[in-house]
Amino acid sequence: MTPGTGAALRLLAASVDAKAVAEIGTGCGVSGIHLLHGMRPDGVLTTVDPEPEHQQFARQAFRACGFASNRARFIPGRALDVLPRLADAGYDLVFCDGDRLEVMEYLAESLRLLRTGGLVVFEGAFANGRTVDSGPQPTEVLRLRELLRAVRESQELVPSLLPVGDGLLCAVKR
DSSP states (O other): OOHHHHHHHHHHHHHTTOSEEEEEOOTTSHHHHHHHHHSOTTOEEEEEESOHHHHHHHHHHHHHTTOOGGGEEEEESOHHHHGGGSOTTOEEEEEEOSOGGGHHHHHHHHHHHEEEEEEEEEEOTTGGGTTSOOSOOOHHHHHHHHHHHHHHHOSSEEEEEEOSTTOEEEEEEO
């Protein structure tokens, strides 16, 4: 994650005064740290990842940054198995950095999870320039194009594509 992407995540979390954030793809915890810095001091990050060792590393990183253990809830598992168990309209922001083949499903789940005025953010929207390349593309790029089109055409969302890192696709739920 680039410093600009991290700064944008902090800003976005702060802009919605985020108390509850869901993150798809814990990774090593870098995005979670930026989100936590932007959230309210009493905010809780719920982060989902299929790899428990990723979550263990992130837990250590959060602790090293001074975040109390009750600021993050780690749920191991595939996002599409875990997300349906999370509360409807219970989140201020959903950050998606998981399997690009599942982005349309993440969008559907995010719309259910977000409160009105909440924000969904997808990392990697540019796919290293491949979403605008006219040549043949792998399925994951085709899925990203489908996501970009669906978000742009949705009457339920107010979208913007931020040119930081590999692109942050952001949309506010009406």
